[in-house]
Amino acid sequence: xxxxxxxxxxxxxxxxxxxxxxxxxxxxxxxxxxxxxxxxxxxxxxxxxxxxxxxxxxxxxxxxxxxxxxxxxxxxxxxxxxxxxxxxxxxxxxxxxxxxxxxxxxxxxxxxxxxxxxxxxxxxxxxxxxxxxxxxxxxxxxxxxxxxxxxxxxxxxxxxxxxxxxxxxxxxxxxxxxxxxxxxxxxxxxxxxxxxxxxxxxxxxxxxxxxxxxxxxxxxxxxxxxxxx
Amino acid sequence: xxxxxxxxxxxxxxxxxxxxxxxxxxxxxxxxxxxxxxxxxxxxxxxxxxxxxxxxxxxxxxxxxxxxxxxxxxxxxxxxxxxxxxxxxxxxxxxxxxxxxxxxxxxxxxxxxxxxxxxxxxxxxxxxxxxxxxxxxxxxxxxxxxxxxxxxxxxxxxxxxxxxxxxxxxxxxxxxxxxxxxxxxxxxxxxxxxxxxxxxxxxxxxxxxxxxxxxxxxxxxxxxxxxxxxxxxxxxxxxxxxxxxxxxxxxxxxxxxxxxxxxxxxxxxxxxxxxxxxxxxxxxxxxxxxxxxxxxxxxxxxxxxxxxxxxxxxxxxxxxxxxxxxxxxxxxxxxxxxxxxxxxxxxxxxxxxxxxxxxxxxxxxxxxx
Numbered sequence: 001x002x003x004x005x006x007x008x009x010x011x012x013x014x015x016x017x018x019x020x021x022x023x024x025x026x027x028x029x030x031x032x033x034x035x036x037x038x039x040x041x042x043x044x045x046x047x048x049x050x051x052x053x054x055x056x057x058x059x060x061x062x063x064x065x066x067x068x069x070x071x072x073x074x075x076x077x078x079x080x081x082x083x084x085x086x087x088x089x090x091x092x093x094x095x096x097x098x099x100x101x102x103x104x105x106x107x108x109x110x111x112x113x114x115x116x117x118x119x120x121x122x123x124x125x126x127x128x129x130x131x132x133x134x135x136x137x138x139x140x141x142x143x144x145x146x147x148x149x150x151x152x153x154x155x156x157x158x159x160x161x162x163x164x165x166x167x168x169x170x171x172x173x174x175x176x177x178x179x180x181x182x183x184x185x186x187x188x189x190x191x192x193x194x195x196x197x198x199x200x201x202x203x204x205x206x207x208x209x210x211x212x213x214x215x216x217x218x219x220x221x222x223x224x225x226x227x228x229x
Numbered sequence: 230x231x232x233x234x235x236x237x238x239x240x241x242x243x244x245x246x247x248x249x250x251x252x253x254x255x256x257x258x259x260x261x262x263x264x265x266x267x268x269x270x271x272x273x274x275x276x277x278x279x280x281x282x283x284x285x286x287x288x289x290x291x292x293x294x295x296x297x298x299x300x301x302x303x304x305x306x307x308x309x310x311x312x313x314x315x316x317x318x319x320x321x322x323x324x325x326x327x328x329x330x331x332x333x334x335x336x337x338x339x340x341x342x343x344x345x346x347x348x349x350x351x352x353x354x355x356x357x358x359x360x361x362x363x364x365x366x367x368x369x370x371x372x373x374x375x376x377x378x379x380x381x382x383x384x385x386x387x388x389x390x391x392x393x394x395x396x397x398x399x400x401x402x403x404x405x406x407x408x409x410x411x412x413x414x415x416x417x418x419x420x421x422x423x424x425x426x427x428x429x430x431x432x433x434x435x436x437x438x439x440x441x442x443x444x445x446x447x448x449x450x451x452x453x454x455x456x457x458x459x460x461x462x463x464x465x466x467x468x469x470x471x472x473x474x475x476x477x478x479x480x481x482x483x484x485x486x487x488x489x490x491x492x493x494x495x496x497x498x499x500x501x502x503x504x505x506x507x508x509x510x511x512x513x514x515x516x517x518x519x520x521x522x523x524x525x526x527x528x529x530x531x532x533x534x535x536x537x538x539x540x541x542x543x544x545x546x547x548x549x550x551x552x553x554x555x556x557x558x559x560x561x562x563x564x565x566x567x568x569x570x571x572x573x574x575x576x577x578x579x580x581x582x583x584x585x586x587x588x589x590x591x592x593x594x595x596x597x598x
Contacts, residue, residue: 015474057562080373116281119362162275
């Protein structure tokens with residue numbers, strides 16, 4: 001056996017054992033026992049020097065890892081609205097973050113990533129669907145919008161959060177002038193202001209916050225959605 | 230499993246159109262009537278959550294985004310994916326699980342009640358958006374809280390404790406070294422006005438515990454000893470998790486991968502030959518026939534080059550530990566089994582003593598056990 005590096009062979013063997021942890025316990029004992037004999041004395045000193053090197057690496061890795069995880073944990077605690085741990089600990093972490101640009105960068109990166117999931121004050125949209133397919137959407141501000149060229153089908157008006165405000169089947173009687181107002185002059189009425197005065201349906205929702213009106217046309221109908229802010 | 234009877238809100242119950250219920254009413258049906266149809270409507274059809282400017286998402290898709298985001302950012306210790314997945318599952322339970330009579334467990338009504346308690350009155354579209362944002366904040370907060378909780382579960386230095394107080398139970402995590410009745414005493418002394426009925430009580434109590442026992446407590450390392458103590462975060466190494474580790478092969482791979490960083494003569498060997506050299510050295514050590522000069526000759530290296538690379542007598546040398554052994558030490562420093570055993574057997578203490586004493590003299594005369 002190479003008496004200067006005897007510990008390496010022993011460690012390598014133990015790490016390959018079926019139960020490395022148990023084998024390592026035995027390996028350390030073996031290294032120590034051999035180290036007490038004169039011929040392995042230098043090898044044992046080298047083992048100690050070697051373990052110093054292992055420790056230095058571990059310490060350096062540990063410092064990086066702990067710093068990284070503590071920064072993450074602080075960000076998580078902030079996101080979970082939890083008390084931010086021991087105040088002195090928080091201070092140390094914040095000092096660490098301030099002390100090095102890379103930790104500042106890391107902290108900012110984490111906060112930026114987490115901010116993606118923060119609820120926003122976005123203005124919802126009203127969505128119009130025909131037979132389950134989205135055909136139009138309107139931002140919920142005070143506005144009136146007409147959606148034209150509508151054919152018979154199941155129509156749904158909902159908020160983009162999924163809340164259905166209105167759902168009805170619209171037939172030819174709702175959407176085509178000749179079916180809705182039999183006997184009335186199609187060309188005159190459909191192309192004049194008079195048509196606007198003759199919705200086939202009018203629905204008021206949410207205490208008049210949303211008003212839906214359906215108008216018939218010559219070839220297709222139209223839905224007018226009015227939103228009151 | 231016997232499920233808690235699901236009821237429906239009174240009124241035209243069989244015809245109740247869940248899709249037409251605003252969020253607050255839908256959640257009220259879950260909380261007050263354990264209404265599974267309302268729960269299904271909420272999770273299947275409501276796209277209440279926003280993420281990074283993307284189109285609105287349903288609960289599970291939002292949670293997936295949170296999960297992916299955490300995995301993307303990564304944790305450096307422990308089994309990160311397992312921890313995030315555990316947090317993911319915990320959060321799902323918190324917002325989907327109606328308990329059974331014989332299996333109480335997590336109850337989503339508790340968390341939805343917190344939503345109802347936090348929502349003031351109001352109607353209309355703006356209020357619906359406000360409610361959606363409020364629920365998103367609640368889910369997000371519980372995901373991060375679950376993540377901290379899941380992370381704690383993977384930490385062998387903390388364990389669960391069911392604190393029975395005021396006719397209820399508050400389940401918390403405490404350091405393992407705080408044992409037996411000391412746990413109750415500590416909680417009684419430090420937690421004011423515990424209320425097991427309150428939906429957020431566990432979080433409040435855990436928060437106070439965290440303040441007092443910071444997990445893995447960060448302190449400037451250069452100012453502290455590094456021997457594991459009760460607060461050190463040693464990578465968990467549980468029964469059955471100890472794995473075989475092929476040192477020679479790992480070091481050979483590492484060397485080969487970092488060939489560009491090697492000294493010129495070693496780099497000139499090329500990746501394949503360098504790996505062969507490393508494996509040969511370890512093999513010769515194992516077979517008790519390692520002779521520096523023989524290996525150096527076989528690989529066409531000079532005595533000086535080989536000595537700096539993998540010399541066997543370096544204690545007295547001016548060049549320090551040869552590259553290969555330094556690299557081996559680096560590889561071994563990541564092995565949790567060795568670390569645990571070294572701590573347990575007191576090897577670290579000896580090393581630390583050596584480090585503290587410092588000086589070459591001390592290295593020349595090792596302190597035998």
